[in-house]
Amino acid sequence: MRIDKIKLYNYRIYKGENEVNFNINSNKNISLIAGKNGFGKTTFLSSLIWAFYGALMAQVEDKYKSEIRNAGGYEKYRNTLLNKVVYNETLKNKHKNAFVQVEIHLVDVMIPSIPCKKVIIRRTFNLKSKKETLKILIDGHENELTKEVGYDVFINDFILPREIAKFFFFDSEKIVSLAEAKSISELRSLSSAYSEVLGIKKYEDLKVSLKAILTKLKRSGVTKVEKEKLNELIKIEEDFSKSITNNKQRQEEIENELEKIKNRSEEIQEKLIREGNEITLEELKKEIAHKEELKKEIAVAKSDLGKLLEIAPLVVAGSQLKLFINQLTQEANSQSSKLSNSSLVDELQNYTSEIVQEATNLKFSKDELSKLEKAMHKLIAKKTAPNEQSKNDLLLDYNGENTRSILASFQYIKESFKTHFESIIKSEKNLRLEYSRVQKKIRKAEKNKSNPYAKELNAEKESLVQKAKLLNENKQKLVEDLAELKIHFNSNQKVLSEYEKNFKLVATDQKKYKVSEQLLVKIKLLTAKIKEEKKYALQKSILQGLKQLMHKDDFIEEIKVRIENDIMDIDLIDKNKRVVNKNSLSKGEQQLYATALLKALVDESGINFPVFIDSPLQKFDKQHSNNIIKQFYPNISRQVVLFPLLEKELTISEYEQLKPNLTGVYLIENNTIGSTVKEHKIEELFNQFNFQHVYTD
Numbered sequence: 001m002r003i004d005k006i007k008l009y010n011y012r013i014y015k016g017e018n019e020v021n022f023n024i025n026s027n028k029n030i031s032l033i034a035g036k037n038g039f040g041k042t043t044f045l046s047s048l049i050w051a052f053y054g055a056l057m058a059q060v061e062d063k064y065k066s067e068i069r070n071a072g073g074y075e076k077y078r079n080t081l082l083n084k085v086v087y088n089e090t091l092k093n094k095h096k097n098a099f100v101q102v103e104i105h106l107v108d109v110m111i112p113s114i115p116c117k118k119v120i121i122r123r124t125f126n127l128k129s130k131k132e133t134l135k136i137l138i139d140g141h142e143n144e145l146t147k148e149v150g151y152d153v154f155i156n157d158f159i160l161p162r163e164i165a166k167f168f169f170f171d172s173e174k175i176v177s178l179a180e181a182k183s184i185s186e187l188r189s190l191s192s193a194y195s196e197v198l199g200i201k202k203y204e205d206l207k208v209s210l211k212a213i214l215t216k217l218k219r220s221g222v223t224k225v226e227k228e229k230l231n232e233l234i235k236i237e238e239d240f241s242k243s244i245t246n247n248k249q250r251q252e253e254i255e256n257e258l259e260k261i262k263n264r265s266e267e268i269q270e271k272l273i274r275e276g277n278e279i280t281l282e283e284l285k286k287e288i289a290h291k292e293e294l295k296k297e298i299a300v301a302k303s304d305l306g307k308l309l310e311i312a313p314l315v316v317a318g319s320q321l322k323l324f325i326n327q328l329t330q331e332a333n334s335q336s337s338k339l340s341n342s343s344l345v346d347e348l349q350n351y352t353s354e355i356v357q358e359a360t361n362l363k364f365s366k367d368e369l370s371k372l373e374k375a376m377h378k379l380i381a382k383k384t385a386p387n388e389q390s391k392n393d394l395l396l397d398y399n400g401e402n403t404r405s406i407l408a409s410f411q412y413i414k415e416s417f418k419t420h421f422e423s424i425i426k427s428e429k430n431l432r433l434e435y436s437r438v439q440k441k442i443r444k445a446e447k448n449k450s451n452p453y454a455k456e457l458n459a460e461k462e463s464l465v466q467k468a469k470l471l472n473e474n475k476q477k478l479v480e481d482l483a484e485l486k487i488h489f490n491s492n493q494k495v496l497s498e499y500e501k502n503f504k505l506v507a508t509d510q511k512k513y514k515v516s517e518q519l520l521v522k523i524k525l526l527t528a529k530i531k532e533e534k535k536y537a538l539q540k541s542i543l544q545g546l547k548q549l550m551h552k553d554d555f556i557e558e559i560k561v562r563i564e565n566d567i568m569d570i571d572l573i574d575k576n577k578r579v580v581n582k583n584s585l586s587k588g589e590q591q592l593y594a595t596a597l598l599k600a601l602v603d604e605s606g607i608n609f610p611v612f613i614d615s616p617l618q619k620f621d622k623q624h625s626n627n628i629i630k631q632f633y634p635n636i637s638r639q640v641v642l643f644p645l646l647e648k649e650l651t652i653s654e655y656e657q658l659k660p661n662l663t664g665v666y667l668i669e670n671n672t673i674g675s676t677v678k679e680h681k682i683e684e685l686f687n688q689f690n691f692q693h694v695y696t697d
Helices: 041-059 062-071 074-079 084-092 144-149 152-158 163-165 174-180 182-195 201-220 224-275 282-319 321-360 366-384 400-444 452-500 506-550 586-607 622-636 651-663 682-696
Strands: 002-011 014-019 032-036 099-107 119-127 132-140 169-171 559-564 567-573 613-614 641-644 661-668 676-679
Touching: 002 041, 014 041, 014 062, 014 676, 032 041, 032 682, 041 062, 041 099, 041 119, 041 132, 041 152, 041 163, 041 169, 041 613, 041 641, 084 676, 119 152, 119 559, 132 152, 144 152, 163 169, 169 224, 169 400, 182 567, 201 452, 201 506, 224 452, 282 321, 321 366, 321 400, 506 559, 506 586, 506 622, 586 622, 622 641, 651 661, 651 682, 661 682, 676 682
Parallel strands: 032 641, 032 661, 169 613, 613 641
Antiparallel strands: 002 014, 002 099, 099 119, 119 132, 559 567, 661 676
């Protein structure tokens, strides 16, 4: 599936009609829509999400949920989609009929039982009538199937499920949220998306349906006397279920409120620093990032120091350690000597036997043979007599491997320990001093307390701290209440289950129940098997992606996908078989991991849909950018659309690397009326951008 054409009409910053025709007949796969900040790159991307999902776009990503909530609900949010100039004109002229519309033309769409060349999705919102309409045309005509199943269901089932749209429309800088997910709710949300992508969800849905059938069949055999008690238990179950859902929603609202407080607190901090005239906002961000890096380096230095301190008691032992090593060496030499003497005795005795045999053959007399043998034994005794060193008492009795290990450690203590120890102490001290300097620099910006505006900001910041504290307390109470609700809910379910066992099913229902039960067992086994297969395929695909994208060959040795109930999480294992804390990764590394995960999910999903990437090369260094351009973009999909900020997120040298895979380039231009999208020749993009830059500046 590919997108042939996109039409925007009065969508936010895009006044009037804007049409983008993609060159899909090319054997190349990358299109590029560039523009300055604020010109409408992200807006263009959000227009596609709205066209596909409308009111359900909140289910695609949290940012759309936040935007809709902040607008006061979806109905008010739709008003914000209309171009501001047109909106204001409509307010002045109430007879004017204004609307916003997004139209997407899809080709190569595979719809079961429906042969088609093109599918057009057109979503429109009329400001005057407050009516939103969605039309789907298959080869220019409406189809009975789309009407029958419903347009939104058709898009979700036959075009792209909204639960996984985030993996095909994404902000490259913000996908690090995939790597940072750690709360149960975040992991559960991601797991649901993974499940959908990997094709597991349909089996999970089938299990839920079968359980519902079993419950319905159980309750069909209830008598009139039993029905009253059954309804009472069902009502209790429904009440607890509603309370649990309500509790979770309130927790989510508190988490969203805390996130707002955190963002506002950071804004205040930045304003306080600006008021102090100490450092610029950009410098502040660098100092904060530097502070975090120093934290990590100090932790590493302390870890190295801890390892050396384990050896320190041996260094302190001094002369006692030397006596221990001498004893160990003597015992090793003694043991070696004993082994040598034993071999020598055996050899000399064999030699003596041979000499005596030869003397017998030469017809020596018995007396002569006896004297010869005694002389030989005396010589052997003299040669193999233990020396003074071997007479030492055996105190340690270590084997050869332990002895060699201890001697190697002693050699390290004697030759390298002091230098290494002093180096780490010095490094750790310098890091702490630098960390202290950075902290002081950040705090110093708030020094100007006499500034009334700074006082006001500090008061607001303190108010936010108190509000956050209260919210956290409320959240904790909700968590405790939720645990209690779940206990009561589970208890009631057990009572209900036991009560249902007493119901007698009619013969036909018994057969249905038995067949449904057998199917449920088979589906559970099949689901478990599919999960395992997908798990190993995903592990392999993510690791392969990381190896391709990262320039650290030995950074990640293994990927482990863990599936527990409805939670799926991914562990990164290093060469020492330790789990890597994803939060310890740099933002660039987190972005690379998330990118590799996205590629793996897209590959494993088997869904053939275009991939749209905003801010494509943010946070990547030169080496990683090269890997992304050469390995990721050309292979992730048959159609890839990038939205870069030229010269910042995409340099000229990086553009040159993209050229072999470019099928078309477009530039977003802006004036007082709004933005427009214009196609340019691939060779002319940067010239046109620089001309635009000079003209607008």
